[in-house]
Amino acid sequence: MQEQVTILHTNDIHSHFENWPKIRRFLQQQKQQLIQQGQTVLTFDVGDAVDRVHPLSEATDGKANVEMLNTIEYDGVTIGNNEGIGNSHQQLDNLYTNANFSVILSNFSDQTTNLIPKWCQEYRVIITKQQTKIGIIAATAPFGPTYAMNSWHAWQIDEFMPTLLARLTDKVDVIILLSHLGIDADRKIAQAYPQIDVILGSHTHHLLEHGEICGQTLICAAGKWGQYVGKVTLQLEKNKIVTKKATVQATADLPSAAGDQVEINNYQKQGELLLNKQKIAQLPKPYPAALNSDSPLMQAQLKALEEVFEVDTAILNSGLFLDGLKAGIVTKNDLHKILPHSMRAIKVRLNGYNLWRLIREMERNRSRLRRSVVKGNGFRGKIFGELVYDNIVYLEKEKQVLWHGKPLDLGKDYELAMVDNFIYGPYFPTLEIAGHFTYLGDRFLRDILGDYFAARFGV
Structure with a gap:
């Protein structure tokens, strides 16, 4: 049949x-x-x-x-x-x-x-x-x-x-x-x-x-x-x-x-209406973003990551931010518009030597990443943008990394916050090879930023 x-x-x-x-x-x-x-x-x-x-x-x-x-x-x-x-x-x-x-x-x-x-x-x-x-x-x-x-x-x-x-x-x-x-x-x-x-x-x-x-x-x-x-x-x-x-x-x-x-x-x-009903904070000043440099919004996000992971150092890329935030009421819709990504925030543990290698990889790729188009792995921006460090300084001439102003101890362990996209891309192999990760599973970057602003300027 x-x-x-x-x-x-x-x-x-x-x-x-x-x-x-x-x-x-x-x-x-x-x-x-x-x-x-x-x-x-x-x-x-x-x-x-x-x-x-x-x-x-x-x-x-x-x-x-x-x-x-x-x-x-x-x-x-x-x-x-x-x-x-x-x-x-x-x-x-x-x-x-x-x-x-x-x-x-x-x-x-x-x-x-x-x-x-x-x-x-x-x-x-x-x-x-x-x-x-x-x-x-x-x-x-x-x-x-x-x-x-x-x-x-x-x-x-x-x-x-x-x-x-x-x-x-x-x-x-x-x-x-x-x-x-x-x-x-x-x-x-x-x-x-x-x-x-x-x-x-x-x-x-x-x-x-x-x-x-x-x-x-x-x-x-x-x-x-x-x-x-x-x-x-x-x-x-x-x-x-x-x-x-x-x-x-x-x-x-x-x-x-x-x-x-x-x-x-x-x-x-309908989606924007529902998100607009959820007010997060009332900002006393604007927090602009910048596609190819540090910005007030970047600094807030770095500090927000550090707080949620209880660390004092973080790295992000400026292409994450599709726009800045104006002074006044901020809603979940505002946060979703500027950070629509489905990437995860992570805490990374590396010893001093591997942290030095990671920063060297970042510096080596910095110029090409600045305007590099990124697709996949939850990234919803257009280009990678500029790498921005908080409490890390790279001395190019000496090829030395400073952690809070002091040279790295190559045998010591260090912890810092970033996004999981850094692991999946081909530019920073040290992360995948030597990194020990803690993922934050219940929040995205926008939620972490919203919590940071709510704690300071909540409505």
Whole structure:
């Protein structure tokens, strides 16, 4: 008996609501048409639907995004690093409270209980009208230290996949992996685990317009920001796949409808309205920013970092600040506009020698970073900007680093604050090689700055 199963999939929307009305209509219409044709239709989102760069996502802790996903009635959704790391433990625990879809996540546990969280399931089996059993598994990128900061644990692929597949293979006819791991990981998984029939990929924002056959597995991906919607067609006979085909639909090519732009604008207005209601402080003077130099706002942020980590030294880059703050009332909306990043603040411990190496690396790269375009890892600015030290001085002629005016003791340990983006970039390898990190998991830079101003000029 022949059967056709169509899979519709989205990924890495990142709160780009300007594409959402078209995506919603397309998915709803496709599902209705294909079901009327007698097909089985499955819809999945593969993570990073939520991104707190949008004021509505920020104001609602991502719950507005979940309400939008509810309009599709997805058969399965997994989390990306923006849902998993871009929220505190409590925010993620509450994110899917009102979801009408299954959250599937096979490599995730709560460190406080060592159990899978209550809001997700390890896998799901969907049985079609013709009794084909389709097993859905999912994995998110296993960023160990950053998940640990919020008491989560994301397992490496080889730590859970063999056991999971051994349990599942005899129970199902088809296995689909929702992978928020990236294209390189997807290719490795396809080679190592040929039992997986289809991988719906994401995370690295890659676009595979016609999919990619790797071994026996079809790898698919639909780019980023809702610019595409993916479609996979499976032809089956006697519950076994005969052919599998992938395509994508460009959202730009879909028709607009009256009211789309009003809806999109309202998402922005609603988010800003909610954030504007939350007053933080009343500044007695302006705190301007500067793209390529130190500034009063930079100094406030450095001091705020030092306070929260109980250290007396910090380093940041000026490109973080998209604007300054005016004198008067400051709201959460003001802070979100100037610091929309989803990066984490960290405390770093290095011995004197490695701290000297780090500053040398920073000085060596300073000029090229000043106007370097930065993308990814939660950075929402345009350029890296100027490195600004607090209580560190570099003497270029002597190639010497001064800590609070005194030469470094190469054998002594030092602690300082910065952002986690410094670790992920290629310019400061000493951090990754020799640094010992403490992450702040429940606040972003804007929250730390807001707490600093509230303590001094609170309303």
